[in-house]
Amino acid sequence: MQVKNSTFLVTGGASGLGQGTVRRLARAGANVVIADLNTAAGQAMVDELGADKVVFQSTDVTSAESAQAAVDLAVQRYGGLQGLVNCAGILGASRVLGKEGPHDLALFRRVIEVNLIGTFNMIRLAATAMAQGQPNEEGERGVIVCTASVAAEEGQIGQAAYSASKGGVASMTLPIARELGKHGIRIVSIAPGVFETAMMQAAPTNVRDSLAAQIPFPSRYGRPDEFAQLVQQIAENTYFNGTMIRLDGAIRMGAK
Known part of the structure; x- marks a missing residue:
């Protein structure tokens, strides 16, 4: 898929990995719909990148109506939808047996709802719009990139909810790829390691230091544009499909 002049919808696009993705795609010539709850940050991105190529839509990924409105905006404004990048997500760390009692069930449910159900909600609606588009010369109609996590494979203590959602x-990813292939739609998940985002900056200093010390090389947090670069490569390389790609500096997280 050619990124230039294609239309992408990026959830969580007003900050972190999503923001880095919006910047790279827009500067590569794509039309981008920023789907996020942070209106001020989303509008700032539009002001930065230009309202001709970027538009903001306040979006709750857990809501069918809100998600549909974002997809509809992409189709109505740009004539179709060729890409979805799911970056919206939350942490919600807690031990199963904490000092103040068992894991809050509402917290567990909320993490699953946003990270997993919200991702699927966007996939089902975006894929519907993509399937109605015209295929390119290779028969491709769209590409979907989801954000998993290395925690899907190496969840730490306190990450039961987060690891379950990303797992x-x-x-x-694979069953959806198998189903959507006949429509010319690909799907790939990226499993980032430790990246420099607002979510990570909010973590306690001891947690941040512990994670940074576990990264073999380069021994630093990942940069949002490095994630965005992989998103662009997945979009442009049609043979990426049905898999999860780790982007992690070779980190293998310990129990804590």
Whole structure:
């Protein structure tokens, strides 16, 4: 797929990995719909990159109506939808047996709802719009990139909810790829390691230091544009499909 002049919808596009993705795609010539709850940050991205190629839509990925509105905006404004990048997500760390009692069930449910159900909600609606588009010369109509995590394979203590949500994202990638292939739609998940995002900056200093010390090389946090670069490569290389790709500096997380 050619990124230039294609239309992408990026959830969580007003910050972190999503923001880095919006910047790279827009500067590569794509039309981009930023789907996020942070209106101020989303509008700032539009001001930065230009309203001719970038538009913001306040979006709750867990809501069918809100997600549909973002997809509809992409189709109505740019004439179709060729790409979805799912970056919206939350952490919600807690021990199963904490000092103040058992894991809050509502917290567990909320993490699953946003990270897993929200991702699937966007996939089902975006794929519907993509399937109605015209295929390119290779028969491709669209590409979907989801954000999993190395925690899907190496979840740490306190990450039961987060790991379960990201493991779900990773596990549904192949069956969705198998189903959507006949429509010319690909899907790939990226499993980032430790990246420099607002979510990570909010973590306690001891947690940040512990994670950074576990990265063999380069011994630093990943940069959002490095994630975005992989998104672009997945979009442009048609043979990427149905898999999860780790992007992690060779980190293998310990129990804590």
